[in-house]
Amino acid sequence: xxxxxxxxxxxxxxxxxxxxxxxxxxxxxxxxxxxxxxxxxxxxxxxxxxxxxxxxxxxxxxxxxxxxxxxxxxxxxxxxxxxxxxxxxxxxxxxxxxxxxxxxxxxxxxxxxxxxxxxxxxxxx
Numbered sequence: 001x002x003x004x005x006x007x008x009x010x011x012x013x014x015x016x017x018x019x020x021x022x023x024x025x026x027x028x029x030x031x032x033x034x035x036x037x038x039x040x041x042x043x044x045x046x047x048x049x050x051x052x053x054x055x056x057x058x059x060x061x062x063x064x065x066x067x068x069x070x071x072x073x074x075x076x077x078x079x080x081x082x083x084x085x086x087x088x089x090x091x092x093x094x095x096x097x098x099x100x101x102x103x104x105x106x107x108x109x110x111x112x113x114x115x116x117x118x119x120x121x122x123x124x125x
Contacts, residue, residue, distance in 0.1 A: 012065070012087065013088045013091065015084075016088045017088065018064070019066055022060075024049065024053075025057050027047055028043060028057055028061065028067075031043060031046045031047070032079065036079070037077045038077060039076060039078070040058070040076070040078075043078075058078060065084040066082075067080060067081065068081050
């Protein structure tokens with residue numbers, strides 16, 4: 001019987017990868033990972049951005065499900081939730097797990113003789 005694993009929602013992968021693509025968001029995640037939970041005030045000490053800038057990036061991370069905000073009265077702290085990242089990377093790992101097959105000789109000759117000439121395999125027949 002095939003093992004059933006949870007698949008990411010169709011747009012979850014797009015949201016997670018887009019959130020991880022920005023260097024400031026990765027810095028925020030690194031800081032949250034180091035300190036477990038932080039407020040915007042403490043993040044501002046680590047990252048040279050305005051409060052609004054940090055909140056904007058936190059909003060994108062929250063939208064992707066990577067960060068959780070916990071509010072108590074007027075203060076808020078932020079935590080990492082690694083589950084969406086794990087789901088997306090597990091799905092990508094399963095999808096691209098297989099080893100690339102060696103090029104067959106007919107594939108090599110077709111690639112070498114393409115009319116654009118932009119790709120050469122380096123293998124001479």
